[in-house]
Structures are given as C-alpha cells and as structure tokens.
Amino acid sequence: AAKAEGRNNYRFFLPSMHERVKERKTIEEDLRNALEQDQLELYYQPKIDCRTEKVVGAEALVRWHHPERGLILPGEFISVAEECGLINRLGAWVLEKACKQTQAWRDSSLPGMRIAVNLSPAQFQDAELVESVTKIVKDTALPEGTLELEITESILMNNPEKAVSTLKELKALGVMIAIDDFGTGYSSLNYLKRFPVGSIKIDRSFVNDIHVDLDDKAIVDAVIGLGHSLNLEVVAEGVEEVEQLEYLREKGCDFIQGFLFSKPLPATTFESWVSDRHSRVPERVAAKS
Numbered sequence: 709a710a711k712a713e714g715r716n717n718y719r720f721f722l723p724s725m726h727e728r729v730k731e732r733k734t735i736e737e738d739l740r741n742a743l744e745q746d747q748l749e750l751y752y753q754p755k756i757d758c759r760t761e762k763v764v765g766a767e768a769l770v771r772w773h774h775p776e777r778g779l780i781l782p783g784e785f786i787s788v789a790e791e792c793g794l795i796n797r798l799g800a801w802v803l804e805k806a807c808k809q810t811q812a813w814r815d816s817s818l819p820g821m822r823i824a825v826n827l828s829p830a831q832f833q834d835a836e837l838v839e840s841v842t843k844i845v846k847d848t849a850l851p852e853g854t855l856e857l858e859i860t861e862s863i864l865m866n867n868p869e870k871a872v873s874t875l876k877e878l879k880a881l882g883v884m885i886a887i888d889d890f891g892t893g894y895s896s897l898n899y900l901k902r903f904p905v906g907s908i909k910i911d912r913s914f915v916n917d918i919h920v921d922l923d924d925k926a927i928v929d930a931v932i933g934l935g936h937s938l939n940l941e942v943v944a945e946g947v948e949e950v951e952q953l954e955y956l957r958e959k960g961c962d963f964i965q966g967f968l969f970s971k972p973l974p975a976t977t978f979e980s981w982v983s984d985r986h987s988r989v990p991e992r993v994a995a996k997s
C-alpha cells in the first residue's frame with residue numbers, strides 16, 4: 709500500500725507508533741475472545757495436479773469472523789498472535805480442525821484428499837509440537853503422506869540442528885514437509901539437502917510475471933530444476949492466468965494453487981466445488997494419450 713501512495717508522501721499515511729500499538733492491543737484482546745467464542749474458520753484452497761488438472765488436496769487457511777469488523781485475513785492477525793503468545797493455541801486449533809475435516813472428507817466424498825497446514829516459527833519451536841501432531845494424526849487415523857506442514861526458510865535457519873531433529877520426528881509420523889514462499893527468505897540451498905523436506909512452494913511474487921518477465925522465468929525454471937534434481941515436488945503459488953499455468957506445465961511444475969482455479973473456500977463450498985469439478989473435468993493425461 710505504501711508503494712501505491714507514491715514515494716514522496718507515503719510516510720504521512722503510516723499510522724503513528726502509538727496508534728499501531730493501540731491497534732495491536734485491541735486485536736490481541738479480541739483474538740483471545742475469538743478462540744473462546746468460535747469466531748475462527750478454516751478456508752480451503754485446492755491444490756491441483758498440473759498435468760491432470762485434478763484436485764489432489766487443499767491448503768487450510770485461517771479466517772476470523774470478527775463480530776464488528778467482519779472477515780479478517782490472517783495477514784492482519786497471525787503476527788499479533790505470534791507476538792502475544794496466542795499462536796500455539798491458534799495453531800493447535802487449526803491443526804485439529806484441518807485434520808478432522810480431512811478425515812471426514814476422506815471417509816465420504818473426497819477419498820484421496822490431502823491437507824496442508826501452515827506452521828509459524830513459534831509453533832515449530834514449541835516443545836509440544838511433535839506430541840500434538842502425533843496425537844492428532846493418531847486420533848484421525850490419517851494415512852501417511854496425508855498431512856503436510858508448510859514451514860518457511862527462516863524456521864530452518866534459526867536453529868538448524870534442532871530443526872533437523874524435529875523434522876525427522878515429523879517425517880517418522882508420515883507427515884510431509886513443504887517449504888512455503890520459497891525464494892523469498894534467506895536461502896541457503898544447502899539446507900534443502902540436509903532437511904527431510906518433500907516439496908517447495910515457489911512464492912507468488914515469482915509466478916506473477918512469469919509469462920512476461922525474463923528474470924522471473926529464469927528464477928522459476930531454476931527452482932523447478934533444483935527441486936526435481938533433489939527429488940522434491942514443486943508447487944507454484946498464486947497462479948491467476950492461464951498463460952502462467954501453461955508455462956509452469958511446460959516446465960514440469962508438479963502442482964499449482966491460485967485464483968485461476970479457486971480462491972480459498974469454506975469447507976462445504978470446497979467440497980461441492982471439488983465434486984463438481986471432478987465430475988466435469990476430463991483427465992488431461994487420459995485425453996492426450
């Protein structure tokens with residue numbers, strides 16, 4: 709937003725420090741209520757196989773129905789939750805909700821469903837993470853490879869030894885790990901080899917101009933090549949245009965997410981969207997041969 713206001717005057721539009729602190733305080737208090745009063749909801753964005761264009765799973769994305777302010781996106785409250793120590797409770801709620809929903813889908817209309825859940829750095833450092841993941845995976849009896857946790861590069865760089873051991877424990881439970889927003893962080897390519905990671909998600913910022921910007925093309929080509937040479941699945945985020953999809957498919961990208969197919973949807977809408985799509989979309993692979 710600051711950029712849109714113009715270089716010269718954006719400073720005038722930044723709220724004062726005092727206002728921002730007050731605003732955060734309010735969000736913090738409201739967020740405590742939100743957890744107790746069931747104001748959070750998970751939306752689900754389909755993840756699509758590039759070749760077949762079938763839905764293989766979903767990413768769970770949290771939403772907050774604020775009684776006065778309406779729908780609030782995670783960009784506005786996840787960092788507050790992290791700072792005030794609510795993130796572990798929020799994260800535990802997300803994890804449980806997402807796994808239970810997935811179990812229900814797998815038992816009924818969407819048998820092959822996989823689910824991805826975002827983890828904050830603070831959750832990753834929580835000593836109880838592995839224990840609570842173990843419990844939820846057992847309780848819901850999700851088969852190996854069904855739950856994927858999305859983490860960012862910073863999680864790995866902070867304390868690599870600890871990260872390796874936590875990731876190994878998660879892997880032993882059959883949980884997959886994806887590196888989210890790949891390419892935006894402090895990347896050391898070395899860690900991809902050292903950590904038990906299953907996939908990388910190319911950040912939306914590289915995908916945006918993929919069909920027009922040569923630099924972005926080069927970056928995306930390189931990431932797909934790197935990922936595949938390390939036996940990782942490559943996912944592209946933020947695909948909005950058919951040209952982007954076509955480029956990614958041509959380069960061998962495995963999965964995509966983006967508004968081109970669907971925005972994140974409430975559970976019931978997601979379920980009917982997928983069922984409807986699968987009854988209509990012929991499998992590309994089958995169609996080709």
Ligand code: C2E
Pocket residue numbers: 753768769770781782783786799802826827828858888889912945946947948965966967968972
């Ligand atoms: P993320 O994990 O990288 O999720 C992708 C974000 O991009 C989502 O925003 C999604 O709605 C948006 N998106 C997907 N496709 C497109 C597209 O084609 N175009 C555009 N412009 N945007 C697209 P959302 O839901 O607002 O979430 C923002 C971030 O908040 C997430 O980024 C994730 O880092 C965090 N987040 C969301 N839910 C949770 C959660 O349950 N726990 C934690 N710790 N973080 C979460």
Ligand code: MG
Pocket residue numbers: 767826858888
């Ligand atoms: Mg994510």
Ligand code: MG
Pocket residue numbers: 888889909911912945
């Ligand atoms: Mg992302």
Ligand code: MG
Pocket residue numbers: 888889
């Ligand atoms: Mg993100």
